[in-house]
Amino acid sequence: MLKLSKLTDYAVVALVRLGQKDEVTTSPVLSRSTGIPEPTVAKVLKILATQGIVISQRGARGGYRLAYPLEEISIAAVIQAIDGPISLTTCVDGGECDARSTCGLGGQWDMVNAAIRNALSAITLADMKNHTVLDRLGGLGNPAPSMLVGPEATA
Amino acid sequence: MLKLSKLTDYAVVALVRLGQKDEVTTSPVLSRSTGIPEPTVAKVLKILATQGIVISQRGARGGYRLAYPLEEISIAAVIQAIDGPISLTTCVDGGECDARSTCGLGGQWDMVNAAIRNALSAITLADMKNHTVLDRLGGLGNPAPSMLVGPEATA
């Protein structure tokens, strides 16, 4: 399906919400204001804390706060924090490839990965909050005629 | 991990190999020349046949051949054929979203999806075969400063 995990989706929602108030917020509060189940939002924030995207404050009156302003956090960074590195195939960066010699296209996936990364790096959480993406990028990169192949062009 | 399924990877390899010879090819032959296990390559080709990307010829001396030249088949089309539609989140196109009212960013993901689709639609199988991607796109879209966030900028 080429979809990212629910956790990443939750992470974006939680981060945007977190960026709207400039004070430490607990996961229960964040859960109530976002509608995300409390254990889940806690887990997401935990991961984000280890990745340095949010800063955690333990103990009573603790909570989380953003480590960077919304404008400096890209979608790509969030995805990498939750889902791990963005690389569409396993046969990159030293990964296993049992058919490396025969597959013929050695390392071509790197370009695809770079394209994805670029697209995701150009969108920040601030863009998600507002509708500033189209304005900033002038129409979302390349035109993409009709995705090519087939009369159907299944959307 | 935001990675596509192995089947899709296999599909690209098989299709590129299939595009190198302009005649019907059986899955055993394709299996030997690509190194992909025979049952798997057969499964992939079956799926691609139902999606109209390859044309199947049944019976003795049958096999598969491309329905379109390599230049007209985009990576996005292959991914859609194998993995299904490209939409990073489930809360698009009428999907479930239990927190739609509270999450705050209604439909913002559509832009992200569009960015991904554009990036993947701009790359064809012919580009995978050669190294023509960079040339054609003039450097793969947007600059992407350093993916933003954090001093590490985990690649």
Added chain:
DNA sequence: TTCTATTTGGACCGAAACAGTACTGTTTCA
């Protein structure tokens, strides 16, 4: 100083999706 309430941190477990395989049926050509 000590105790307690609050909150994060890390480990664990069940469920779902996926990759891979095998088998049977249908079609076509020699």
Added chain:
DNA sequence: TGAAACAGTACTGTTTCGGTCCAAATAGAA
């Protein structure tokens, strides 16, 4: 008529993901 090759379905093992539970840590009050 027989062999070759695709089409479809079903099954199984593995991996990953989503969610839950318990332990460690901190701030504040007594």
